[in-house]
Amino acid sequence: xxxxxxxxxxxxxxxxxxxxxxxxxxxxxxxxxxxxxxxxxxxxxxxxxxxxxxxxxxxxxxxxxxxxxxxxxxxxxxxxxxxxxxxxxxxxxxxxxxxxxxxxxxxxxxxxxxxxxxxxxxxxxxxxxxxxxxxxxxxxxxxxxxxxxxxxxxxxxxxxxxxxxxxxxxxxxxxxxxxxxxxxxxxxxxxxxxxxxxxxxxxxxxxxxxxxxxxxxxxxxxxxxxxxxxxxxxxxxxxxxxxxxxxxxxxxxxxxxxxxxxxxxxxxxxxxxxxxxxxxxxxxxxxxxxxxxxxxxxxxxxxxxxxxxxxxxxxxxxxxxxxxxxxxxxxxxxx
Amino acid sequence: xxxxxxxxxxxxxxxxxxxxxxxxxxxxxxxxxxxxxxxxxxxxxxxxxxxxxxxxxxxxxxxxxxxxxxxxxxxxxxxxxxxxxxxxxxxxxxxxxxxxxxxxxxxxxxxxxxxxxxxxxxxxxxxxxxxxxxxxxxxxxxxxxxxxxxxxxxxxxxxxxxxxxxxxxxxxxxxxxxxxxxxxxxxxxxxxxxxxxxxxxxxxxxxxxxxxxxxxxxxxxxxxxxxxxxxxxxxxxxxxxxxxxxxxxxxxxxxxxxxxxxxxxxxxxxxxxxxxxxxxxxxxxxxxxxxxxxxxxxxxxxxxxxxxxxxxxxxxxxxxxxxxxxxxxxxxxxx
Numbered sequence: 001x002x003x004x005x006x007x008x009x010x011x012x013x014x015x016x017x018x019x020x021x022x023x024x025x026x027x028x029x030x031x032x033x034x035x036x037x038x039x040x041x042x043x044x045x046x047x048x049x050x051x052x053x054x055x056x057x058x059x060x061x062x063x064x065x066x067x068x069x070x071x072x073x074x075x076x077x078x079x080x081x082x083x084x085x086x087x088x089x090x091x092x093x094x095x096x097x098x099x100x101x102x103x104x105x106x107x108x109x110x111x112x113x114x115x116x117x118x119x120x121x122x123x124x125x126x127x128x129x130x131x132x133x134x135x136x137x138x139x140x141x142x143x144x145x146x147x148x149x150x151x152x153x154x155x156x157x158x159x160x161x162x163x164x165x166x167x168x169x170x171x172x173x174x175x176x177x178x179x180x181x182x183x184x185x186x187x188x189x190x191x192x193x194x195x196x197x198x199x200x201x202x203x204x205x206x207x208x209x210x211x212x213x214x215x216x217x218x219x220x221x222x223x224x225x226x227x228x229x230x231x232x233x234x235x236x237x238x239x240x241x242x243x244x245x246x247x248x249x250x251x252x253x254x255x256x257x258x259x260x261x262x263x264x265x266x267x268x269x270x271x272x273x274x275x276x277x278x279x280x281x282x283x284x285x286x287x288x289x290x291x292x293x294x295x296x297x298x299x300x301x302x303x304x305x306x307x308x309x310x311x312x313x314x315x316x317x318x319x320x321x322x323x324x325x326x327x328x329x330x331x332x333x334x335x
Numbered sequence: 336x337x338x339x340x341x342x343x344x345x346x347x348x349x350x351x352x353x354x355x356x357x358x359x360x361x362x363x364x365x366x367x368x369x370x371x372x373x374x375x376x377x378x379x380x381x382x383x384x385x386x387x388x389x390x391x392x393x394x395x396x397x398x399x400x401x402x403x404x405x406x407x408x409x410x411x412x413x414x415x416x417x418x419x420x421x422x423x424x425x426x427x428x429x430x431x432x433x434x435x436x437x438x439x440x441x442x443x444x445x446x447x448x449x450x451x452x453x454x455x456x457x458x459x460x461x462x463x464x465x466x467x468x469x470x471x472x473x474x475x476x477x478x479x480x481x482x483x484x485x486x487x488x489x490x491x492x493x494x495x496x497x498x499x500x501x502x503x504x505x506x507x508x509x510x511x512x513x514x515x516x517x518x519x520x521x522x523x524x525x526x527x528x529x530x531x532x533x534x535x536x537x538x539x540x541x542x543x544x545x546x547x548x549x550x551x552x553x554x555x556x557x558x559x560x561x562x563x564x565x566x567x568x569x570x571x572x573x574x575x576x577x578x579x580x581x582x583x584x585x586x587x588x589x590x591x592x593x594x595x596x597x598x599x600x601x602x603x604x605x606x607x608x609x610x611x612x613x614x615x616x617x618x619x620x621x622x623x624x625x626x627x628x629x630x631x632x633x634x635x636x637x638x639x640x641x642x643x644x645x646x647x648x649x650x651x652x653x654x655x656x657x658x659x660x661x662x663x664x665x666x667x668x669x670x
Contacts, residue, residue, distance in 0.1 A: 072608075072609045072610070073609075074441040074605075074608035074609055075411070075439065075440035075441030075442065075608075076410070076411055076440045076441050076442050077440075077441030077442045077604060077605075077609060079609050079610070104410065105410035105411045105412075105440060106409040106410030106411050106412030106444075107410065107411050107412045107442055107443065107444050107602075108442070109441075109442050109604060111609075134574055134577075134578065146629070146632070147626055147629055147638050148638070149631055149632055149633070149636055149637075149638045149639070150626075150629035150630060150631060150632060150638045151629075151630050151631065151632040152629060152630050154625070154626060154629040154638070155626075162567070162570045162571075162574070163570075164570055164573045164574060164577070172569070172570055172573060174563075174566040174567060174569075174570050176560070176563045176566065176567070180560055180561070180563075198534075198543065198561055199533075199534070202632075206632060208533065224559055224560025224561075224563045224564065225511070225515055225559025225560050225564060226515070226533050226559075228509075228511045228515075228559045229559065229560060231509040231511065231640070231641035232497070232509060232511070234507070234509075234622070234626065234640055234641065235497045235498075235499055235507055235509050235641065236497075237622060238499045238507060238618075238619055238622055239469055239497075239499060241618050241622065242469075242499070242606065242610070242615050242618045242619055243469065243604065243606060243609065243610075245609075245610055245614060245618070248618060248621060248622045248625075249622070250621065250622065250625035251621075267442075269412060269444060269578065270409075270412075271577065271578060273407075273409035273410075274407045274408075274409055274412060274414050274446075274578065274580075275407070275414070275577070275578075275580055279580060280577050283573075283576050283577045283580070283583060284573055284577055286583060286585065286586075287569070287572060287573055287576065287583045287584070287585060290489070290583075290585035291482055291485075291489060291490075291569065294481070294482055294485035294486075294487060294489040295485060295486050295487050296484055296485060296486065297481075297484055297485060297486040297537075297541060298484070301484055302484075303482050303483070303484045303485045303489070304484070305566070305569060306566035306569065306570065
């Protein structure tokens with residue numbers, strides 16, 4: 001495994017972003033978000049995703065010069081147009097504005113239409129908790145998951161992020177797609193010939209299976225909780241498309257390098273004027289301590305909260321260097 | 336099966352509520368919510384749940400005279416104290432106020448502490464969509480679900496409701512607990528000796544199983560999506576307890592008839608000033624039509640959206656009479 005210093009990863013990405021045509025501020029922001037994603041161990045949506053990003057700039061799906069604009073506003077809710085700009089920049093700016101709305105009115109929401117893949121959704125949860133906010137955000141995606149009872153992809157895996165602020169950076173951030181396993185995860189189990197740890201979809205005969213290759217073949221991956229995740233995915237798509245006035249899952253191109261025009265929701269609540277930091281931390285610590293003291297099923301695997309692993313990986317990767325794919329790194333660091 | 340006219344069910348419940356000590360307005364509201372729950376086919380949380388409600392009034396867990404009070408307010412977010420009042424009345428009033436906040440500021444939220452079981456959470460989603468609002472609400476519960484990696488109940492099944500308004504009453508409302516199956520559902524599969532349709536928990540040896548009785552014995556029911564639902568349950572509990580200043584799951588009594596003091600979140604967004612009704616309906620109809628046209632896995636079972644079944648059952652139960660448990664009905668209608 002090749003590891004490189006975080007600063008080098010950021011610098012190379014920033015230079016590459018500038019070369020792709022992003023203005024300095026946007027290049028810095030987008031590069032930082034890509035680099036931090038790899039630093040935090042979300043390898044699928046950091047540097048490893050960068051080649052697809054480049055391809056989508058090249059094929060015109062992403063407009064590197066576009067910035068989001070406000071389309072309508074009422075009280076503490078706004079509708080924005082992403083103008084097909086860079087997905088992680090659009091999402092960051094949308095969450096930043098959502099935080100400002102929450103700071104002013106206790107709560108705020110931005111519905112963002114016509115944007116692009118935000119890469120790691122969790123980034124915008126971390127962005128909010130670092131400002132002391134509770135936050136929620138989600139994106140629709142192309143149809144990659146059969147709705148419950150359907151035999152063909154109908155709904156998106158629409159990632160949902162919920163973030164809870166805690167003291168000293170020990171935030172709780174869940175970043176989950178509505179599919180039990182991503183196609184990336186299925187592919188890597190199939191490649192290793194390993195069974196999935198739990199059923200991940202249906203085989204061609206319609207039986208639940210842990211055989212990743214069979215699920216890739218049937219295209220019938222499983223929503224989390226079967227009918228429940230299917231319904232959840234549908235309502236997230238409806239809220240995002242209706243409030244933003246943007247595209248719904250069924251309207252997004254099915255070819256991944258053309259998947260542009262997503263609709264997203266950003267929501268934040270500022271607790272600062274409702275409760276003291278001491279009260280909030282006391283409640284949060286009580287919940288986390290209770291979780292940590294739960295008897296583990298496997299004595300060697302203590303129970304963890306969502307995001308707990310992130311801090312460990314972040315520390316490790318900052319110390320040892322951030323793991324990068326040698327081929328991708330070699331190419332972009334040489335150019 | 337015994338069926339009774341909806342008006343009779345309501346009238347008997349209203350009389351019984353008055354006898355339990357509820358003031359007229361609260362008795363009417365609570366009775367209506369109980370009756371509508373059975374009317375809509377959510378039998379577990381309507382009349383069938385009423386004996387437990389009576390027991391909790393009798394044992395002092397529910398204070399029939401208490402009304403919720405505002406504890407803190409900032410902009411469009413408020414913190415309320417439910418004062419251990421009647422759960423469905425508290426939740427209805429909290430959502431009503433949330434809707435008023437959203438009407439004024441585009442979005443609003445109420446965090447309600449110290450309340451009681453809201454019975455059917457979906458009721459408050461329907462309440463909001465009937466006012467043209469998008470809504471989300473959830474409640475924490477006693478610990479009835481092992482967190483992922485834990486061998487003992489740690490988190491609640493914390494029901495989550497998300498509601499999307501549509502024209503002509505065809506709202507989309509999802510009302511889902513974080514457990515794959517409720518203990519009520521497990522009990523009825525076990526009683527019939529039927530396997531669950533999908534794995535619902537672990538047996539005593541820690542293997543995934545569709546054997547409901549084995550799961551009842553191990554107390555290791557499954558969160559939806561395994562680790563995902565476990566994390567989701569945790570963050571819902573954290574937000575509810577922290578924002579409301581109320582109890583968290585680990586602090587709620589484990590004995591069901593003493594389960595009092597829940598924390599809940601209500602959230603609404605008013606789209607009326609951001610988009611025309613025509614635009615909103617056009618987007619929603621497009622999504623629902625696409626879902627309805629998806630190729631079903633079983634040709635005899637068309638794909639449905641969450642809440643679609645509710646309208647069918649409601650119509651049927653209004654036409655044929657509302658199904659009631661003869662023993663419970665006999666007792667309360669005679670008293």
